[in-house]
Amino acid sequence: MASATGALPLHFLTERVVSRLYLPRNGVSTDFEMSGSEGVVGVASFLGGETIPSEALVQSAGYGYRLSANVLAGEFRRDGLLPRLPSRYMQALITQTGQIAACNQLHSVDQQVCRWILSFLDRSSCTALTVTQEALAGLLGVRRVSVTEAAGKLKEAGLIHCSRGHIAVLDRPPLEARVGECRGVVKREYRRLLQPEDIVEDAGLHGACGQSLAFA
Secondary structure, three states, X not given: OOOOOOOOOEEEEOOOEEEEEEXXXXXXXXXXXXXXXXXXXXXXXXXXXOOOOOEEEEEEOOOEEEEOHHHHHHHHOOOOOOOHHHHHHHHHHHHHHHHHHHHHHHOOHHHHHHHHHHHHHHOOOOOEEOOOHHHHHHHHOOOHHHHXXXXXXXXXXXXXXXXXXXXXXXXXXXXXXXXXXXXHHHHHHHHHHOOHHHHHHHHOOOOOOOOOOOOO
């Protein structure tokens, strides 16, 4: 729910996995961002624009913490630790968005399917996900038959098991080997930017360091 100023609250994710979608008038959606416990939903609340013309889709239910736009604005006026966290996250998010765009243009549907599955698993404690092939095709902006063919190849290779609305990963290393460099670039940037000890040191708050970000 938006605040009195129209700005959305900031949601800190704990167990959820959320995709950000752009929905044009023709109804053909495409996924351009995925966030889990390493990220937040509602970046417009600290960018100054108040809203973003896209929708957030929860891929995996879980808990999170909500911070109102008014409280967040007050924290940004202080010279503390909190403003540095979303700023670094936004830089990592820009990298992810750019790499997804490149992947969608340069890589095969097989690689895109692998990348999406692994991106979900990076942010989840599960080895399986609940998503239909039709929904996955919509998230990737490709035809359903292309996703069906890609999933069939992965199943035949013994890497995944598919049933209606359910994909289980059976052998992750070979699945990772099929993905292009996009996923590796994103993972390295998240690790580089979102290590708590670096953020704390940058803020000048020594002796209060948390644990390193676990981003598989």
